[in-house]
Amino acid sequence: MNPEFKTIFYIIPLGICLILLLIFIASAFGYSRVGQSRPDPEKNSIYECGFDPFGKIRTPFAIKFALVGILFMIFDIEISLLIPWTIVFNQLDSFSTWIVYIFVLILTIGLAYEWLKGGLEWE
Template sequence: MNPEFKTIFYSTLLGVGIILLLVSISFALGNSRIGSTRPDSEKSSIYECGFDPFGKIRTPFAIKFVLVGILFMIFDIEVSFLFPWSIVFNQLNLFSFWVVYTFLVILSLGLAYEWLKGGLEWD
């Protein structure tokens, strides 16, 4: 066996061994074996955001929450694309520069559209 593959094999074997050891210890010492297996009323209660829920579950809510979430995801993805690009910026050619520039223009147009539609204003 190749020495490089030996290291990978032994690391994988060690990782699987640790996982199996931790799972077996958790299974042996878990609460399901000690005491009652029936959860009490406090554990079975519905809990969300620190308070008991009220109202019907299918009530409409403001779409602004979704728009702000989508906007956050867009700019989060933008940062995850721009960070590696900025690391190797000196090694890239002119085509790579224009591809990222086009990407930023499209995102800026999306931000301008969101801004003009009032998606950034919180009531």
């Protein structure tokens, strides 16, 4: 096979793909301009959970949000790691069992901290 033919054999499909890509990009830009709207002030207003925003952005937030995050992590990690552990419980040695007991103890300490800080009280 001729070396020039081989080069053309690779360049033509690449050029076709490049042309199609440029057509696609140009059409995407064109279509984005076609449907330009004129939004009313209600659409451009700031939206915060259905209420008008109040206060400044940099105001401190309650520690309750962090406590709920800790609570979620405690239960999420506990469930995601204890379910597989219960499946292979009979195959584990005593060292592995004690490691899981220590893990559950650490999670229990986290839950006690959450409870003492009032993270479990919903208002």
